Amino acid sequence: MAFNPQRCLIVGPSWVGDMVMAQSLFMALQQRFPHLQIDVLAPKWSKPILAAMPQVHHAIEMPVTHGELALRKRFQVGNALRTNAYDWAIVLPRSLKSALVPFWARAQVRTGYKGEMRYGLLNDIRPLDKSVLTMTVQRFVALGLPADAPLPPAIEPPQLVVTEAQREAVRQKFLGEGQNILALCPGAEYGGAKRWPADYFVEVARYHLSQGGQVILLGSGKDASVTADIASAAASPACFDLAGKTSLQEVLALLSLADKVVSNDSGLMHVAAAVGTPVIALYGSSDPHYTPPLSDKAKILHLGLECSPCFKRECPLGHLDCLHKISPQQVIACL
Numbered sequence: 172m173a174f175n176p177q178r179c180l181i182v183g184p185s186w187v188g189d190m191v192m193a194q195s196l197f198m199a200l201q202q203r204f205p206h207l208q209i210d211v212l213a214p215k216w217s218k219p220i221l222a223a224m225p226q227v228h229h230a231i232e233m234p235v236t237h238g239e240l241a242l243r244k245r246f247q248v249g250n251a252l253r254t255n256a257y258d259w260a261i262v263l264p265r266s267l268k269s270a271l272v273p274f275w276a277r278a279q280v281r282t283g284y285k286g287e288m289r290y291g292l293l294n295d296i297r298p299l300d301k302s303v304l305t306m307t308v309q310r311f312v313a314l315g316l317p318a319d320a321p322l323p324p325a326i327e328p329p330q331l332v333v334t335e336a337q338r339e340a341v342r343q344k345f346l347g348e349g350q351n352i353l354a355l356c357p358g359a360e361y362g363g364a365k366r367w368p369a370d371y372f373v374e375v376a377r378y379h380l381s382q383g384g385q386v387i388l389l390g391s392g393k394d395a396s397v398t399a400d401i402a403s404a405a406a407s408p409a410c411f412d413l414a415g416k417t418s419l420q421e422v423l424a425l426l427s428l429a430d431k432v433v434s435n436d437s438g439l440m441h442v443a444a445a446v447g448t449p450v451i452a453l454y455g456s457s458d459p460h461y462t463p464p465l466s467d468k469a470k471i472l473h474l475g476l477e478c479s480p481c482f483k484r485e486c487p488l489g490h491l492d493c494l495h496k497i498s499p500q501q502v503i504a505c506l
Contacts, residue, residue, distance in 0.1 A: 183213035187438025197226035219420035249275025351384035356434035358394030362484025364456035374499035390414035455494035
C-alpha cells in the first residue's frame with residue numbers, strides 16, 4: 172500500500188535559525204502530501220515563528236528546557252498526543268530523548284537519523300551522509316522524502332509571512348514615519364566567536380545615519396548591553412535600541428519592515444532572510460556552506476581563513492581574525 176499519511180508530528184529543533192530552516196521541510200511535505208496536517212512539537216518561544224508558517228497546522232509546546240531529560244514530562248506529552256493518531260512523526264534532533272514523545276504518542280511511522288541508540292524508538296532510521304547532505308536544511312528536507320530518494324534534495328527557501336497590519340503596528344509603536352531603515356543584529360546566542368565587533372557596528376550605523384536613514388538595533392535581553400553601547404556611540408535620535416524590548420513576533424515584523432539588515436550568523440539572520448529583506452551576513456567561526464541564509468537577497472562576508480571554521484564558542488587562538496579582519500568599510504560597500 173502506498174504511503175499516504177494524514178497527520179504528521181514534527182519534533183522541531185531548539186534554535187531560532189534551525190526552526191526557520193525547518194520550514195523548507197514543511198514546504199516539501201506539503202508539496203508531496205497536499206492534505207497532510209503538520210503539527211510541530213517545539214519550545215514555547217518558537218510559536219511566533221511557527222505562526223508565520225502557513226504549512227503548520229498547530230504548534231505544540233514542549234514543556235522542557237533545551238538539554239533537559241524530564242522523562243515524566245515527555246511521557247505526559249506523548250500520552251496526551253495519542254488521541255491525535257499520528258500516522259507519521261519526523262524527529263529533527265538526533266538525540267535519544269527527542270525520539271521519546273513520538274514513541275509514547277504511538278505514531279505509526281517514526282522517521283529520523285541514526286544517532287544515540289534510538290533503535291525501537293524510531294522505526295524508519297535513516298543514515299546521515301554528511302558528505303552528501305552538507306547543509307542543515309538539506310538534512311531536514313531529506314527526512315520528508317522517501318528513503319530511496321536521490322540526494323541532496325531540492326530546497327525551497329523559507330518564507331515567513333508577515334502581514335501589513337503587523338508591520339504598521341511595529342512602525343507606529345517603535346519608529347514613527349521614518350524611511351530607509353537599516354536593522355543591525357550584533358548578537359549571537361552561540362558565543363563571542365560569532366560576534367562582529369561592536370565598534371564596527373557603530374561605524375556602519377554612523378554611515379547609514381549620515382545618509383539620512385534610520386537604524387534599529389535588534390536582539391534579546393542578553394544583547395542589550397552591546398546594543399546600548401552601539402546606540403550611545405551612534406548618538407542619534409534616529410538610532411533605536413530595541414534589544415530586549417520587543418516580542419519575537421514584533422522582531423519578525425521589524426525585520427520585514429527594514430530595507431536592509433546587517434547581522435552576525437544568528438537566528439535573526441535566518442529570520443531576516445526568510446521575511447525577504449536583503450541581508451549582509453557576517454561569518455567567522457561558523458561555516459556559510461553549512462547554515463547559509465537561504466535567500467537570493469543575501470550577501471555573505473566570510474574570509475575563509477585557515478583557522479576557520481572552528482565552530483568554537485570563543486576564539487581558541489585569542490585573536491578572532493576571522494571577524495576582526497572583515498572591515499566596516501567592506502560592509503558599507505555592500506550597503
